[in-house]
Amino acid sequence: MPSDHLLEVEDLTTTFGTDEGTLTAVDGVDFDVDTGETVCIVGESGSGKTVATESITRLIKTPPGQIEGTVRYKGRDLLTMPEPELRNVRGNEIAHIFQNPQEAMNHCYSVGWQITEALQIHQDVSDEEARAKAVDLMDRVGIANASARFDDYPHEFSGGQKQRVMIAMALVGDPDLLIADEPTTALDVTVQAQILRLLDDLQEEFDMGVLFVTHDLGVVAEIADRIVVMYAGKVMERGGVLDIFDHPAHPYTQQLLECLPEFGGTTAGGIPGTLPDPHDSPDGCRFAPRCGYAEEACRTGEQPDEIEVSPGQRVSCVHYGPGMDPSVVRNDNFEPVGGDGAADGESGVSRADD
Numbered sequence: 001m002p003s004d005h006l007l008e009v010e011d012l013t014t015t016f017g018t019d020e021g022t023l024t025a026v027d028g029v030d031f032d033v034d035t036g037e038t039v040c041i042v043g044e045s046g047s048g049k050t051v052a053t054e055s056i057t058r059l060i061k062t063p064p065g066q067i068e069g070t071v072r073y074k075g076r077d078l079l080t081m082p083e084p085e086l087r088n089v090r091g092n093e094i095a096h097i098f099q100n101p102q103e104a105m106n107h108c109y110s111v112g113w114q115i116t117e118a119l120q121i122h123q124d125v126s127d128e129e130a131r132a133k134a135v136d137l138m139d140r141v142g143i144a145n146a147s148a149r150f151d152d153y154p155h156e157f158s159g160g161q162k163q164r165v166m167i168a169m170a171l172v173g174d175p176d177l178l179i180a181d182e183p184t185t186a187l188d189v190t191v192q193a194q195i196l197r198l199l200d201d202l203q204e205e206f207d208m209g210v211l212f213v214t215h216d217l218g219v220v221a222e223i224a225d226r227i228v229v230m231y232a233g234k235v236m237e238r239g240g241v242l243d244i245f246d247h248p249a250h251p252y253t254q255q256l257l258e259c260l261p262e263f264g265g266t267t268a269g270g271i272p273g274t275l276p277d278p279h280d281s282p283d284g285c286r287f288a289p290r291c292g293y294a295e296e297a298c299r300t301g302e303q304p305d306e307i308e309v310s311p312g313q314r315v316s317c318v319h320y321g322p323g324m325d326p327s328v329v330r331n332d333n334f335e336p337v338g339g340d341g342a343a344d345g346e347s348g349v350s351r352a353d354d
């Protein structure tokens with residue numbers, strides 16, 4: 001059945017064989033991404049965000065990993081696609097950027113050379129054409145004096161500029177889907193805001209879908225159209241960014257938001273307690289052992305089916321089920337996302353020498 005979504009992930013389950021037995025990192029997760037929107041996967045460290053997104057293009061090493069489910073990209077299943085065809089998708093159609101630009105760069109070659117090299121893998125262009133395109137890309141990601149900086153080496157660029165270069169390299173194949181895994185986590189707050197702005201602008205310019213992974217709800221507020229909240233390999237809640245920030249339904253989402261100072265945060269140190277052992281997940285709702293509202297029904301059976309609580313907003317919580325009283329967990333005291341979310345009064349693609 002053909003779907004209209006750019007990316008459609010269904011019942012994705014990724015496990016790892018370990019010395020302590022099978023570890024389930026992602027457990028039957030569904031989500032989709034459309035062209036032109038930013039979907040953020042958010043959750044604490046260890047929730048399975050990275051494994052879920054790296055399963056999409058099969059970046060997970062198998063074995064020890066094992067990926068099951070369906071990942072349809074423009075209707076084609078990436079999980080059953082032959083490797084050569086998948087390699088083509090990875091380079092040209094789906095691009096990844098990661099947290100640490102340091103590690104992804106080769107320190108022995110100039111930045112311009114590396115972008116040119118990436119370009120020539122994807123396109124049959126002459127050296128001069130490739131150089132011109134590389135300079136253009138450097139310019140578009142906001143590297144000041146791009147042509148003068150072409151021959152500079154990675155160590156001559158700041159952290160923020162390196163991440164701009166990584167973004168340029170991700171764009172060489174003119175991707176339709178960009179997967180960004182904590183791309184600003186290693187950067188200081190001001191530079192982080194600039195890079196988020198850049199990604200937002202590029203998304204429009206390149207007309208991409210963006211799947212953005214972060215543990216930081218502050219970042220989510222800046223860029224997300226839709227949010228998928230993950231906990232211990234499961235989706236706890238999903239919905240439009242305004243709905244989630246205005247009336248978070250799952251106690252886990254509420255607690256994540258309560259950690260944010262700008263939302264009247266009281267638990268800046270994070271949510272008390274730790275994630276369950278991924279080798280041996282608890283019965284019922286994964287969050288029940290840390291949830292102040294948990295009762296017997298929360299600790300038995302499977303993770304509850306998702307229930308729609310407002311248009312497009314769905315929650316996997318026993319308290320919203322048939323015969324339950326959701327007002328127990330409903331928390332309507334949250335302030336909606338403020339203003340335009342603009343950071344530090346910048347405008348357009350910033351060219352600051354970060």
Ligand SMILES: Nc1ncnc2c1ncn2[C@@H]1O[C@H](COP(=O)(O)OP(=O)(O)OP(=O)(O)O)[C@@H](O)[C@H]1O
Binds near residue numbers: 024050215
């Ligand atoms: N190669 C691997 N082998 C075994 N276990 C793994 C492997 N990669 C990830 N895991 C486990 O899978 C679970 C999910 O990890 P994942 O990296 O996806 O979390 P995350 O949500 O991205 O966290 P973070 O915010 O810290 O990046 C964790 O328990 C992790 O230890």
Ligand code: NI
Binds near residue numbers: 049050051181
């Ligand atoms: Ni991660």
